[in-house]
Amino acid sequence: MAKVTIDGKSIEVPDGTTILNAARLIGGEIVPPAMCYYTSLKTSGGYCRTCIVKVTKGSEKDPRPMPKPVASCRTTVMDGMEVQNITSPDLMEARAGVVEFLLINHPLDCPICDQAGECHLQDLAYEHGLAKTRYEFSRRTFEKIDIGSKIKLHMTRCILCYRCVKVADQITDKRVHGVMNRGDVSEISTYIQNVVDNDFSGNMIDVCPVGALTDRTFRFKSRVWFANPVDAHRDCPKCAGKVTLWLKGEEVYRVTGRKDKYGEVKDWICNDCRFEKKATSDWKIDGPANLDRHSVISQNHYTLEEPAHKPLLNDVNVVQNLVGGKEMYNS
Amino acid sequence: MGKKLLLNNDHIPGINTYEVYRKNGGYASVEKAIKTMTPEAIVEEVKKSGLRGRGGAGFPTGMKWSFLAKPEGVARYIVCNADESEPGTFKDRYLMERIPHLLIEGMITSSFALGANTSYIYIRGEYFYVARILEQAIDEAYANGWLGKNILGSDYSLDLYVQVGAGAYICGEETALLESLEGKRGNPRIKPPFPAIAGLYGCPTVVNNVETIAAVVPIINNGGDEYAKVGIGKSTGTKLISASGHINKPGVYEIEMGITVEDFIYSDEWCGGIKNGKKLKAVVAGGSSVPILPADLILKTANGEPRLMSYESLADGGFATGTMLGSGGFIVMDETTSIVKNLWNFTRFYHHESCGQCSPCREGTGWMEKVLHKIIDGHGSLSDVDLLWDIQSKIEGKTICPLGDAAAWPVASAIRHFRAEFEDHVRNSKKVIDPKRLVSNAVY
Amino acid sequence: MNNGKEIKFSDESLALVQRMMKRYPEGKQKSALIPILHIAQAEFDGWLSSETMDYVASVIGILPVEVYEVASFYSMFNMKPVGKCVIEVCRTSSCWLLGAEDVISHLEKKLNIKTGQTTSDGMFTLKSVECLGSCGTAPMMQVGADYYENLSLDKVDSLVERFRADGKRKTYTDKAEARN
Numbered sequence A: 001m002a003k004v005t006i007d008g009k010s011i012e013v014p015d016g017t018t019i020l021n022a023a024r025l026i027g028g029e030i031v032p033p034a035m036c037y038y039t040s041l042k043t044s045g046g047y048c049r050t051c052i053v054k055v056t057k058g059s060e061k062d063p064r065p066m067p068k069p070v071a072s073c074r075t076t077v078m079d080g081m082e083v084q085n086i087t088s089p090d091l092m093e094a095r096a097g098v099v100e101f102l103l104i105n106h107p108l109d110c111p112i113c114d115q116a117g118e119c120h121l122q123d124l125a126y127e128h129g130l131a132k133t134r135y136e137f138s139r140r141t142f143e144k145i146d147i148g149s150k151i152k153l154h155m156t157r158c159i160l161c162y163r164c165v166k167v168a169d170q171i172t173d174k175r176v177h178g179v180m181n182r183g184d185v186s187e188i189s190t191y192i193q194n195v196v197d198n199d200f201s202g203n204m205i206d207v208c209p210v211g212a213l214t215d216r217t218f219r220f221k222s223r224v225w226f227a228n229p230v231d232a233h234r235d236c237p238k239c240a241g242k243v244t245l246w247l248k249g250e251e252v253y254r255v256t257g258r259k260d261k262y263g264e265v266k267d268w269i270c271n272d273c274r275f276e277k278k279a280t281s282d283w284k285i286d287g288p289a290n291l292d293r294h295s296v297i298s299q300n301h302y303t304l305e306e307p308a309h310k311p312l313l314n315d316v317n318v319v320q321n322l323v324g325g326k327e328m329y330n331s
Numbered sequence B: 001m002g003k004k005l006l007l008n009n010d011h012i013p014g015i016n017t018y019e020v021y022r023k024n025g026g027y028a029s030v031e032k033a034i035k036t037m038t039p040e041a042i043v044e045e046v047k048k049s050g051l052r053g054r055g056g057a058g059f060p061t062g063m064k065w066s067f068l069a070k071p072e073g074v075a076r077y078i079v080c081n082a083d084e085s086e087p088g089t090f091k092d093r094y095l096m097e098r099i100p101h102l103l104i105e106g107m108i109t110s111s112f113a114l115g116a117n118t119s120y121i122y123i124r125g126e127y128f129y130v131a132r133i134l135e136q137a138i139d140e141a142y143a144n145g146w147l148g149k150n151i152l153g154s155d156y157s158l159d160l161y162v163q164v165g166a167g168a169y170i171c172g173e174e175t176a177l178l179e180s181l182e183g184k185r186g187n188p189r190i191k192p193p194f195p196a197i198a199g200l201y202g203c204p205t206v207v208n209n210v211e212t213i214a215a216v217v218p219i220i221n222n223g224g225d226e227y228a229k230v231g232i233g234k235s236t237g238t239k240l241i242s243a244s245g246h247i248n249k250p251g252v253y254e255i256e257m258g259i260t261v262e263d264f265i266y267s268d269e270w271c272g273g274i275k276n277g278k279k280l281k282a283v284v285a286g287g288s289s290v291p292i293l294p295a296d297l298i299l300k301t302a303n304g305e306p307r308l309m310s311y312e313s314l315a316d317g318g319f320a321t322g323t324m325l326g327s328g329g330f331i332v333m334d335e336t337t338s339i340v341k342n343l344w345n346f347t348r349f350y351h352h353e354s355c356g357q358c359s360p361c362r363e364g365t366g367w368m369e370k371v372l373h374k375i376i377d378g379h380g381s382l383s384d385v386d387l388l389w390d391i392q393s394k395i396e397g398k399t400i401c402p403l404g405d406a407a408a409w410p411v412a413s414a415i416r417h418f419r420a421e422f423e424d425h426v427r428n429s430k431k432v433i434d435p436k437r438l439v440s441n442a443v444y
Numbered sequence C: 001m002n003n004g005k006e007i008k009f010s011d012e013s014l015a016l017v018q019r020m021m022k023r024y025p026e027g028k029q030k031s032a033l034i035p036i037l038h039i040a041q042a043e044f045d046g047w048l049s050s051e052t053m054d055y056v057a058s059v060i061g062i063l064p065v066e067v068y069e070v071a072s073f074y075s076m077f078n079m080k081p082v083g084k085c086v087i088e089v090c091r092t093s094s095c096w097l098l099g100a101e102d103v104i105s106h107l108e109k110k111l112n113i114k115t116g117q118t119t120s121d122g123m124f125t126l127k128s129v130e131c132l133g134s135c136g137t138a139p140m141m142q143v144g145a146d147y148y149e150n151l152s153l154d155k156v157d158s159l160v161e162r163f164r165a166d167g168k169r170k171t172y173t174d175k176a177e178a179r180n
């Protein structure tokens, strides 16, 4: 066991626990945000850098502070470790920097994005984002493509968290998509027009922290905050059949895996459950979904009356970016 | 003439062939190591020598070797880093092309010391012709019993292979190199675990630079103590410096550490002074990643002492007034050089070479390139200089691998020492009508 | 199929590929991917079509997407057709200080193409690339296996004429010209 103190709150955790998971055990506002780590996906995490924290004391044995911020999702605790997250102004500044990096090439098209309302990047932008964008060059764009009949890939919104690639590697048998190219022209792609077709491919949608992979059977039918999530189950020969149904009246708008309060799916679901079972009669309802609707919208930072074409971050500069930045320095 | 330990034979005709190399004392270290020394004793000599890694970071080699995990029944690897892609650096190519057997000999002795039975030399793909030279030398070494089964009749066996890369600076970073060697994208690994515990194929692995491995040969031949007598302080031995830019005699020089920077630049033994009688403006002393220094600070430390070619002296003053020896890529700029344009050129390089895994480096390098470009084209404002400073500070220390730092340091140092030149660009550059003129024409 | 040719290694290349795969421990044959892609690019018209990559995947026994991911990462692999002679001019630091931009714009004019393009006769592709480790002999360029150093515009002209007269495809795997 190791004792770790995060923002002044201590906890004992088993050796090998990451700082992020120790923070989640403590809970509350000291938990770092995580955009690429996903508990059930091996080797996930480390890429986005939003979960960085400052280690001010390495351990009881070696009390030296770590020289640089570390990714809390990939750094394991040591006995006696002391960590600062929200209590360190420099660290908060550094994290705001990471969020800004994630946003400079993001289209900020929240008003027309299906993920709005449950998008982790939108939440982060709200919590840490700068009021004004400092990026004045044109943003990277990609064509939207359908990968298979059920999933849409909108690469322009992707933050390269690698989660969907890990889903394909770890829970489906033949991966056909991956990361092509490198640097800031890296993209998630099948390279040749190829169809992601696999019983479990739909889970890629659930792990995507932004609106890059979306459910084609749901698109544009409703903003998520108008749908009412309930937990439901069915006997499924392929998966555990435990899902969240997104209902409007009697209509099933969408089926997803059941997510915990960090937005992580607890049980993978198969494509039959997700895409084919769209009648309430297919399901036994267990009760309201126990979601932590921590999103910008559910916290009422956002007006619900006329959501469809209002910019999310109430700022003219962002609006300007919806129309495209200055074209001049496009490289 | 300073003392030479690596390039003492480089001008002997035919030294690239086995016969000539052997006649000039080649492979003696292998004989000595395998016939008279234990692996532990070799590691001990390397520790005594004070040798520090020549790939850039300068980590003590003996210490690195002693960290190598040795679990029962698990293979261990030593991989030579011949990726040499840091702008301004070309010493490894020179060494491999001229005296390929020196690297092969060093690899055999080092592999024996670490108990590796299969070793790889990972060489950048552009050096394809050098890979062929090495392969030829390896064939000769096999034919003469220095590689293969039961070397010199001992029970030690070693296979040595050359692996080519395919164009990616990041594959010089040791864990990206291992990924690439495993046939994957050159994405640096998230550490820990470090290669000494889990490296190639998850087995304990040491990665060393070409020059580091070659230095093992004189260390074993003459003993670690003898090696440590050369050089100055903790900068023991000799160092290969790749000298380029606005100098009269560019090339690879083996120097004894401790000569002054001034001698190195102006003496006819080395760079031979600035080209066309111009004045020195700035130097990037250790490859493009290290902080650039203006003439006064590269020649003398902030305390007014002569700056020496050594790890400590170049670093004297920290990043405020010092720099780093790095890979020894010594780039000299004369008074006509635009520091801002040069910085844009470096920044384009890092932008092009970012692997793209982590957001600060993936997004930040391109952003900095665009801002610099805007300034050069006369569309910049003073706040753009502050913005550049802020972007680099938000990359540094927040990335998976040190490429992020390597991209940030040149920007920070150029602004620190040449801020007036940036401001001058902002105020006086002619507005370029076609702003795409200088934009990176990257072909991915 | 590339240009109607079947994608299949020559016997000689296949033997080399099989020898290469033995350099790595059992089960780690994917390690041979990059060296094999070099051989494939040289043999199949200087670039990697998806058919070529699928073929390489089948030779090694890995998924096609694993090959696409790797091939598209490395700058020496051409993901589109290129000319017989790919001229790669170093554009970085010391080469840049000593006139790389002049070499590039001279070549653009001479070949009547922009960097990144191929001449209409399919003979030349012009690329600007990052430091090739030849900064002491700047400016320089690489064509196939060979480094051409200490370039002057005249030297560039005569090299281009030589390549044109020779007319052969140049690849990284060629035997390099003798160097001093």
Ligand SMILES: Cc1cc2nc3c(=O)[nH]c(=O)nc-3n(C[C@H](O)[C@H](O)[C@H](O)COP(=O)(O)O)c2cc1C
Residues within 6 Å of the ligand: B052, B053, B054, B055, B056, B057, B058, B059, B061, B081, B082, B083, B084, B085, B086, B169, B170, B171, B172, B173, B174, B175, B207, B208, B209, B210, B212, B213, B401, B402, B403, B406
């Ligand atoms: C972006 C990056 C590029 C690097 N490139 C090289 C290189 O080309 N050659 C090299 O020997 N080391 C390079 N290094 C350093 C290696 O990661 C590693 O430290 C070195 O190979 C260790 O060998 P040494 O201890 O003998 O120096 C690079 C590091 C980074 C972060």
Ligand code: SF4
Residues within 6 Å of the ligand: B170, B187, B188, B353, B354, B355, B356, B357, B358, B359, B361, B362, B399, B400, B401, B402, B403, B404
């Ligand atoms: S710092 Fe740059 S090169 Fe290194 S892992 Fe991150 S994106 Fe890749």
Ligand code: FES
Residues within 6 Å of the ligand: A033, A034, A035, A036, A037, A045, A046, A047, A048, A049, A050, A051, A052, A071, A072, A073, A074
């Ligand atoms: S969640 Fe830790 S780096 Fe992305």
Ligand code: FES
Residues within 6 Å of the ligand: B087, B088, B089, C090, C091, C092, C093, C094, C095, C096, C130, C131, C132, C133, C134, C135, C136, C138, C140
């Ligand atoms: S700068 Fe051109 S080869 Fe290094």
